Amino acid sequence: MSRAFRLAAGLVLALLLGMGAARAIETHRFPAPGAEAVSLNLHAATDVAAMRPLIEDFQATRPDVGITYTEYVTAELFDRMRVACEGAGGVDLVLSSSVDQLVKLVNDGCAEKLGLASTGLPRWTRWRDELFGFTFEPAVIVYNRDAVRPEDVRRTRAELIDLLRADPERYAGRIGTYDVTSSGIGYLFSAYDARAGAVFGRVMEALGRARVSLSCCTTDILDALSAGRLAIGYNLLGSYAVAAVRAGAPLRVVIPRDYTLVLSRAIFVPKRAPHTEAARAFVAYLLSARGQARARETSFAFGFDGNTVPEADGPALPPASAILRPIEISPELLAIQDRAKRARLLGDWRSAVGAPVEAGAR
Template sequence: MTPRHSGLQARRLALLVALGAALLLGSLDCRADQSKSTNELKSFAAPASAAASLLIHGTADIAAMAPVIEGFQKEHPDIEVQYRLYETLPLYQEAAGLPNDKSAADLLISSAMDLQVKLANDGHVQPAAIAKRGLPSWAVWRDEIFGFTVEPAVIVYNKDVLDGNEVPKSHQDLIRLLERSPERFRRKIATYDIGVSGVGYLFATTESTLSANFWRLAHALGVAKAKLFCCTQDMLDSLGRGDTLIAYDVLGSYALRQVQRHPNLGIVLPEDYVTVVSRTIVIPRRAQHPALARTFVDYVLSEAGQAVVAEGFGLSIAGVGTDREQLKTRYVAEKPGLLNFPTLGLPALAYLDLVKREQFVRTWRQIVSP
């Protein structure tokens, strides 16, 4: 093959990759209420004289990531850390469509595990030799993706409005509650817009395989005219303001922080089944400081790092994070349902097929938000 033909083929390949990323997101019309301060940059100055700077792009709120970053800096006081906040889909889009002449962030952190797998499978991620330290086998893929939190999807509700016997203890209870009183809960239910939220889409596709009543619940949400949001914190803020009464499929780490600020809110870990995601971390193929990035991943997965993660995110992934009794204690849950841990690997890509994704989102929106 001549250099000219080789260059032309490379350009065509780059165009196809960019087109695929655009198609994955291009159908989104952003119906969700959105207020998350995306692309906000938080600088964590080095405690000592800065010798290097680490750039992290992540979807975890700064309040949760700050203790982790500061813990890392205690062990590496000469490292400055820049943390830029993203939503899950734009994080993926930017990483997948990055021009060849531009450097990537040093680390990407996201709760949308399927999108992280796609980045790795499409060649945008580099492997890292990291000590696993007892991580469950499902939390690591090809030494390229590392899960470091355990975050269940929970139901959050207003205790001032729902009587104790009304609190939905399961997905089935929530269906019955909404079907029994749709007018009472009209525009009072908050959930993800799965066409906008990457983790919301992951929750929905996972739950559609776990429960025969998934579409019945979707219909109940539609009859109640559920409010759709891009982000977990926005859902919880609507609860805090009293705009909504129940938030469905909320990331547990956010819920734990919210109930500390708003004691009138309660958390339910569903008793029929619990969908769990892990926030994952990857090193982009064109990271400027890959060695430093590996040092950060190593810290996050260390015993000291996991202790900080458990405090900031509710549960770590090593040790207590996979212990059902610890989960029950952390969420004050008497009998949580079977934990359904996510898949890191090629099966996670099934619902990212462009046709499947478009059909799933379109059907869901026709039911939930006609």
């Protein structure tokens, strides 16, 4: 068994078995390997199992730094930081996949300039030398291999809609996606799906008729898919899905051929952070060649160069790919948080999909 496989297996066991049920705020401590001079306070809406290899590798370069990692769901982190940014807060780093929420915080003056404008990563992954994306994460369709016949695997949204219409009873109650009313990343993906025109309304309609199961978190949906309680997952984070496959889950990960949304989870250092120098060093590590290589080796399989991921059914996604739809970290994301637009999208979603259902409910 290769080292990379063991790393992936460990990651997914932690993600799928250790975190599936609890969604309370959790705190994890990473003591400094050497004599501790600094203790960073990192608040994140990212599973600690995914970040652990990166934190520990950073600490190999800075053995004087300890890290306290507080884990939230996206909406809780956003609410916490809106309050913290009004005062000192005691937070050194903020990390989330809901980049629209981070853009709102940065626009409100919450972030420190870091002098890291030349990162080597695509321009769309950073804003104002204050907010920095460090992962390349496509939104994918995931199928349980035992529940979905090979001939039923669909690779575009239109094909998926046709499948659900043609065989509604087979998949009723067995499709999962994010609850956009509680999941920041689910709301972000839906807001960008809505830009695709009529197909978004048809997707919502098809999910509603299929009695879609809704959840806050990728790991919950992947857990239900791996156990066979769900057959199909829509718009899930590809990095977590690939990690599940590498650990032996009976899943097929499909990169949509019509268009593929890609986000870069991002990080910033709040103003008045207690330990700005060490916090900046952690951000610089995540953006560095070493940090990027470690991320791809362990938790985040897809890279910015468009590498082919064997566990994913689909083309490589180089920067010039015609199907690539990156979610740019920019002021454009402020519109996603506009109250009127949010209310309209959530209203359309509720009308089509209905009340949230526990993932895997039949």
